Amino acid sequence: MGFAFHRPESLDAAIGIACEHGETARFLAGGTDLIVQINRRRIAPGHLISLAGLGLESIDETDREVVLGAMATHDAVVTHPGFGKQLVALAEASAVIGGRQVRNIATVGGNIVNASPAADLVPVLMALDATVELRGRDGTCSMPLDRFLVERGRTERRPDEILTAVRFDKPPVRSATAFLKAGRRKAMEISVVCVAAHLVPGRKARIAIGAAAARTLRVPQAEALVEANGRAAFAEAGRLAARQVTPIDDVRASARYRRLLVATLVERALAACADRVEAGAA
Ligand SMILES: Cc1cc2nc3c(=O)[nH]c(=O)nc-3n(C[C@H](O)[C@H](O)[C@H](O)COP(=O)(O)OP(=O)(O)OC[C@H]3O[C@@H](n4cnc5c(N)ncnc54)[C@H](O)[C@@H]3O)c2cc1C
Numbered sequence: 208m209g210f211a212f213h214r215p216e217s218l219d220a221a222i223g224i225a226c227e228h229g230e231t232a233r234f235l236a237g238g239t240d241l242i243v244q245i246n247r248r249r250i251a252p253g254h255l256i257s258l259a260g261l262g263l264e265s266i267d268e269t270d271r272e273v274v275l276g277a278m279a280t281h282d283a284v285v286t287h288p289g290f291g292k293q294l295v296a297l298a299e300a301s302a303v304i305g306g307r308q309v310r311n312i313a314t315v316g317g318n319i320v321n322a323s324p325a326a327d328l329v330p331v332l333m334a335l336d337a338t339v340e341l342r343g344r345d346g347t348c349s350m351p352l353d354r355f356l357v358e359r360g361r362t363e364r365r366p367d368e369i370l371t372a373v374r375f376d377k378p379p380v381r382s383a384t385a386f387l388k389a390g391r392r393k394a395m396e397i398s399v400v401c402v403a404a405h406l407v408p409g410r411k412a413r414i415a416i417g418a419a420a421a422r423t424l425r426v427p428q429a430e431a432l433v434e435a436n437g438r439a440a441f442a443e444a445g446r447l448a449a450r451q452v453t454p455i456d457d458v459r460a461s462a463r464y465r466r467l468l469v470a471t472l473v474e475r476a477l478a479a480c481a482d483r484v485e486a487g488a489a
Pocket of ligand 1 (some may be wrong): 232234235236237238239240241242243258277278303304305306309312313314315316317318319320321325326327328343368369370371395397398
């Protein structure tokens with residue numbers, strides 16, 4: 208079955224087309240998830256609505272916050288000059304998404320809305336307490352990314368809503384992030400487990416885990432342990448996180464192996480953050 212392709216000239220026009228066709232329409236960003244699903248006959252949308260050229264590509268920074276346009280590509284995240292130092296985990300995650308061709312067209316918004324538990328950029332954004340912005344027929348609204356994601360392939364987004372941007376506060380100078388991914392090979396590989404950590408020593412710890420449950424999830428008990436005890440609690444936080452995830456057995460790894468990976472990667476990601484903070488202070 209074929210589909211009609213729409214190239215609207217404004218966000219409102221795109222929303223209008225989505226309202227007209229309801230569940231049979233899909234927004235098209237880079238297409239690296241959507242077109243694969245259509246080719247595999249998992250979905251058969253009647254209408255594809257392109258989001259290209261609607262002003263959603265930019266990455267903007269103010270003194271206080273960072274705003275990633277939904278159509279910013281992973282390559283744009285990797286090469287963005289502001290994503291060294293405290294925000295380096297964004298570049299670390301986007302750099303291992305697919306190969307170069309994929310990163311050139313695949314977008315931040317697609318990685319979020321696709322709602323794969325193995326999405327690599329999502330744990331980093333969650334560790335940064337990111338908020339998503341949605342625009343639909345009733346106007347705009349925003350909500351924490353942690354609330355937006357419901358389960359594998361499902362979000363709080365209504366069919367007429369476009370994810371326009373994802374935003375988060377700039378972390379303080381004395382802080383760090385880290386992203387670690389385990390796969391069966393180093394490139395072009397879906398995560399067997401991935402972990403993002405964000406550490407503001409003495410104030411805040413965030414740990415977000417991918418590919419170990421029906422959605423990317425945070426582990427608040429492990430975070431609280433690290434906030435209270437610092438580096439001394441990293442290994443225990445890993446073990447605690449491993450007990451909180453609910454991984455599956457599949458062709459890529461057993462659930463038991465995934466739990467072991469969670470314990471190890473959480474400890475290592477936290478240690479990487481602590482080392483980076485110390486190196487920054489030196
Ligand atoms: C060979 C290959 C390797 C890959 N490797 C990885 C990997 O290592 N790690 C990883 O995380 N992912 C990987 N992916 C998956 C994919 O590239 C990413 O998830 C990517 O970020 C999806 O973005 P996209 O722009 O292509 O989304 P699309 O395919 O265009 O869209 C995905 C879904 O989101 C919806 N959507 C997209 N943007 C919006 C928006 N702004 N508002 C509302 N709805 C929207 C679409 O309707 C669709 O349902 C890989 C894909 C391929 C083909």
